Amino acid sequence: MIFASDLDRTLIYSERAIKELGKPEGWRLTPVEKKGNNWVAYMTENAYIQLKELSSTSLFIPVTTRTTAQFKRFVIFPEDIRIKYAITSNGANILLQGQPIMEWSNHIQKHLKQESVLQVELLSILYREGIRLAGERKQAEEWFFYYILNCLPSESERKSIEQLASQNGWRISFQGRKLYFVPKAISKGNALDYICKLEGGKAVVGAGDSLLDWDFLKDCHYRFIPNHGELARHLGTVAFEDESSIITKNSGVSAGEEIIQQVCKLLHFNPIY
Structure with missing residues (x-):
């Protein structure tokens, strides 16, 4: 079975996310990400143990918007939790045994030039249209x-930003205080499809919380979505009508445990996958 999952705010939670979304009393957490000398992200102890077991019996593929360098801060991969592939930078990079597949990276570079305006041009367009984003801008590699953000834009501002980005070959996603601008050519779904073709299979189970995750979730047979995320708020709208996605009962770090428990049940009852 192929299990593809987003990490942040789906299976793994930063200290900020835990404070924002809450943690049930008495739940034990396992640290999974180290920045410098500090632990900065966690899973529940049960989720960690079950994911470790799951990764030994199925093909678990982390799918993240993080850059490759940010992804490598997760100390649990690949020593504790076995992985063959990882998708980073929202699908711009595919790692095989920790090394980028250059054929894929070159493919993305080609399509970027064909389908999207340059980043500097997009920023200029937003500025000309009166869009002012208060906050710190970060670069995710060259992708x-x-x-x-210091403060979130209004609903009308969000729609304007989304429309301008789309007209120029980009799309946006809000994840907590982070507003992502990603070229349309960069897709988690396309990256996962590439891996599935290499493996001669298909993604049976997927999990994710953001609109950027829908790219790969829509092609999974089973889909798990944390109830606190951007994607959960959009399900049921015209663009995301979907009766087969399962929204978690729990939120925050306990939603991550719920997802892994459900995936383990699927593996137990459907061993042919």
Whole structure:
């Protein structure tokens, strides 16, 4: 069975996310990400143990918007939790045994030039249209960028930003205080499809919380979505009508445990996958 999952705010939670979304009393957490000398992200102890077991019996593929360098801060991969592939930078990079597949990276570079305006041009267009984003701008390798916002834009401002980005070959996603701008050519779904063709199979189970995750979730037979995320708020709208996605009962770090428990049940009852 192929299990593809987003990490942040789906299976793994930063200290900020835990404070924002809450943690049930008495639940034990396992640290999974180290920045410098500090632990900065966690899973529940049960989720960690079950994911470790799951990764030994199925093909678990982390799918993240993080850059490759940010992804490598997760100390649990690949020593504790076995992985063959990882998708980073929202699908711009595919790692095989920790090394990028250059054929894929070159493919993305080609399509970027054909389908999207340059980042500097997009920023200029937003500025000309009166869009002012208060916050710190961060670069995700050479692929895309995001803002850590001081304050969230209004609904009308969000729609304007989304429309301008789309007209110029980009799309946006809000994840907490982060506003991502990603070229349309960069897709988690396309990256996962590439891996599935290499493996001669298909993604049976997927999990994710953001609109950027829908790219790969829509092609999974089973889909798990944390109830606190951007994607959960959009399900049921015209663009995301979907009766087969399962939204978690729990939110925050306990939603991550719920997802892994459900995936383990699927593996137990459907061993042919």
